[in-house]
Amino acid sequence: MSQYRTFTAQDAVEYAKQFGGLDDPSSLVEAQEVGDGNLNLVFKIFDTAGVSRIIVKQALPYVRCVGESWPLTLDRARLEAQTLVEHYQHSPLHTVKIHHFDPALAVMVMEDLSSHNIWRGELINNRYYPQAARQLGEYLAHTLFHTSDFYLHPHDKKAQVAKFINPEMCEITEDLFFNDPYQIHERNNYPAELENDVAALREDAQLKIAVASLKHRFFSHAEALLHGDIHSGSIFVADGSLKAIDAEFGYFGPIGFDVGTAIGNLLLNFCGLPGHLGIRDAAAAREQRLTDIQELWTTFAERFQALVNEKARDTALSTPGYASAFLKKVWHDAIGFCGTELIRRSVGLSHVADIDTIQDDAMRHECLRHAITLGRALIVLAERIDNAEELVARVRQYS
Amino acid sequence: MSQYRTFTAQDAVEYAKQFGGLDDPSSLVEAQEVGDGNLNLVFKIFDTAGVSRIIVKQALPYVRCVGESWPLTLDRARLEAQTLVEHYQHSPLHTVKIHHFDPALAVMVMEDLSSHNIWRGELINNRYYPQAARQLGEYLAHTLFHTSDFYLHPHDKKAQVAKFINPEMCEITEDLFFNDPYQIHERNNYPAELENDVAALREDAQLKIAVASLKHRFFSHAEALLHGDIHSGSIFVADGSLKAIDAEFGYFGPIGFDVGTAIGNLLLNFCGLPGHLGIRDAAAAREQRLTDIQELWTTFAERFQALVNEKARDTALSTPGYASAFLKKVWHDAIGFCGTELIRRSVGLSHVADIDTIQDDAMRHECLRHAITLGRALIVLAERIDNAEELVARVRQYS
Structure with a gap:
């Protein structure tokens, strides 16, 4: 095992030649660092024709944020790579492919997605991908079913739970989602208004x-x-394609957390749309988001149920009627977690561009206020919102 | 680390001399094997005065049961010792003390409890220990609170979850509680009637x-x-004292499972009493069991709530009102798990002496039928039984 060192662009090129699995590795000549530099180095590796062919991503041993710096485990690179490898096994169409991973260097070599765009930016710019919500539902159903007690042998499940224990990244979620917005904390970030x-x-x-x-x-x-952080900024889309990336928060947790985070980010976009579009366009885009949410949930629930019918291996959990009862609980969990995502992205440390890029202060504050109000309502009403239609009705009520 | 070998009585004496922590180890002279031989060797170690001073328990690498033999991990000795050591830290009055443990030999040296009797036998013989239900509630509250998310640092909790992963023993519970009684299986054991x-x-x-x-x-x-198996057969009682033993099923699971197993074994005794006592004595003892159950739950819930108030360290889980909301869920879980205990002890592989020692066939069958009927009712009604008084009312309704 090699010792950790921070990669230069040239290191990244050499590493990609060695581990990228390309037929013509010698064609790789140049690297460009495209990460935001806060958590990771992300190098695009180009060939002699100037085409980006592969990605080299390396975790940094610290995170710089809001002027403070805190150390962060390099083990998150192992957890990210292993989560993506596991998810790729179950949803190869919708998970970025990892070619190689080295835990000591905290580095992974992965599929280049230059043909895709980050979904959040596309949503903000009102560029619609008609398959995206459905494909995200497919991704969630396949990855979550195949790593659940419905499918895994109980011994495998327990070994996997131990392998994916992720204390430091989980602590970030535990603090940012569930503590900070509900107390006075220096990490919180919202306008005085x-x-x-x-x-x-x-x-x-x-x-x-x-x-x-x-x-x-x-x-x-x-x-x-x-996935642990499946928001529209960790999803790439292209015509007919959707791929999840950035799984460093991966761990064994409640299925409703992933579903709720995904829905929550569509609702954050819903809240921000009037800041980016004219009244008519914003209204139409909002209707589309509500349709997206219904399609995401319906696809997820139907596929999960179908997978239980076809492939569930646990005798008791295969009992007819149990999966649909469980999916009701997942739905209620998802609504609650969705509400916490709306609030923490409006009040807490980490915001979303869907709202934060709105130039007009009054409009931006109104959108933040909307997200907080809607988030609160979803959290306290979660157990009384029984299906996607009722969720849409509640969103309209609080808009 | 020593290699595994099955202990002779003389091995046990030598081991106790070395690791028993006694002031006068040379006084130990003789061992008597008192286990049932199915799962473990249990040696009482006597001194020159013929007094039993200490226990040496060794796990066997197999379990013999109903004529079949199946291999069983020696790692259960580690899990048992570590669970008891952890529980002793939080409830020293009500957990057997482990003096020494060797994972390679799968052997532990522990406190002698010759002054105590197994609670199940005392319950069957209508010998009443007025403090027992309350002390069991205390044991459950202290051990479960101090190993919960209310108290443990999230990093410690996750490390503990990994340390206590217990696939083979959990699989026994998964099969015997939740699969076998609800399907045709050769392990099931009930009269043709x-x-x-x-x-x-x-x-x-x-x-x-x-x-x-x-x-x-x-x-x-x-x-x-x-604890994972906290029935009246894994509890020693004496005047004013109660001690839990036999924690080889220890793992991180739902709190309601321990509470429900404990209540379930009091209800199994309730079901069996008419087979052991005359009508008046049985009726009085039954009333006492119902009082015991209320006292067990009340003590557990009040102590757990008090510990949350005094010692909870998680900011969010300390929110006033949350612990009582959580305890309602624990209660509903406990009623359901209690029901599965009643059924699996009547239909499945492993029965209880409270019913199986009833000599009269018709009476024994009636008691088994009662346990099955009551167990079924508790499982399907669990969410609608809101407190101990309602449980008692339901028990009367199905008796």
Whole structure:
């Protein structure tokens, strides 16, 4: 095993030649670092024709954020690579392909997706990919079913749970989703104009009990190997294609967390649309987001149920009627987690471009306020929202 | 590390001298094997005065049962010792003390409890220990709170979950509790006269969905380090004292499983009492069991809540009102798991002496039928039984 060192562009080219699995490795000549530099180095490796052929990604041993620096385990590169490899086995169409991984260097070589764009940017720019919601539902159903107790042998499941224990990355989620927005904390990040709205969260006993319950489920419900951070910024899309990337938060957790994060980011886009489009276009795009959410859930639930019918191996969990009862619980969990995503992206450390890039202050604040109000409603009403149609009705009620 | 070999009585004496932590180890002279020989060797080690001073317990690499033999991991000795050591830290009054443990020999040296009796035998013989139910509630509250997300640092919790992964022993529970009684299986064990009652379980769609949900929670809800097998046969009692032993099923699972198993064994005794006592004595003892169950739950819930108030370290889970909401879920889980214990002890491989030692065939069958009927009712009604008084009312309704 090699010792850790930070890659230069030339290191990345040499590494890609050796481990990229290309037929013509000697054609690789140049690397460009395209990561944001906060958490990872991401090199695009180009060939002699100037075509980006493969990606080399290396984890940095720290994260710089909001002017502070904190150390962050390099082991997250192992967890990311292993999560993506596992997910690729079950959803090869919708998971980025990992060609090689070295835990000591915290480096992985993976498929180049230059033909794709990050979904968040496309959503903000109102570029519609009609298959994306359905494909995300397929990705979630395949990856989560095949790593659940329905499918895995109980011995394998337990070994996998141990292998994917991810304390440092989970702690980030535990803090940012479930603690910070509901208390005064230096990591929180919201405009002074929203102080009253945010203070109301801290005083809301019913809300805080519901958030505690969601955090407890995040802590203890090891239902499947989650992506752990499946927002529209960790999804690439192209015509007819969708690929998940960036799985460093992967661990065995509640299925509703992944589903809720995915839905939550479509709702954050919904909240931000009036800041990017004219009234008519925004209204039409909002309707499309609501349709996307229904399609995402319907695809996920139908595919998960079909996989249970076809491939479930656990005798008891295969009982007719059980999977649909379980999917009801997943749905309620998802609505709650979705609400926490709306709030933490509006009040907490890490925001989304769907809202933060809105230039007009008053409009941006209104969109943030909308996300907070909707997020709160979804968290406290989660158990009473029984299906995707009722969710859409609640979104309209709080819009 | 020494290689595994099966201990002779003389080996056990020598081992106890070396690792028993006694002031006068040379006084140990003789060993008597008192285990049932199915799973473990259990040696009492006597001194020159003929007093039993200490216990040496060694796991055997197989289990003999109902004429068949199956291999069983020696690692269960590590899991048992580590579970008891962990529980002793949090409930020293009510957990047997482990003096020494060797994983390679699968052997542990522990406190002698000759002054105590197994609770099951005392319950069958109508010998009442007024503190026992309360002390069992204390044991459960202290051990389960201190190994839960309320108390452990999230990093410690995750490391503990990995350390206590227990695939082989969990598989026994997964099969015996949640599969076998609800299907035709050679391990099942019930009199031919109950064939119709048992066949009805296999045909009961509502029941089987509820059992699947309980199995799924057993698989995936890593709430605390359970004892995993806390029935009245793994509890020693004496005047004013109660001690848990035999924790080889220890793993991180749903808190309601331990609580439900404990309550379930009091209800199995309730079901069997008319086979051991005259009508008046049986009726009085039954009332006492119902009081015991209420006292067990009340003590557990009040102590758990008090520990949350005093010692909880997780910011979100400390939210006022959350612990009581969580305890309601634990209660519903416990009722369901309790029901599965009643059924698996009546239909499945492993029975309880409370019913199996009843000499009169018709009476014994009636008691078994009672346990099955009550177990089924508790499983399907679990979500609608909201407190201990309602449980007692349901027990009366199905008696």
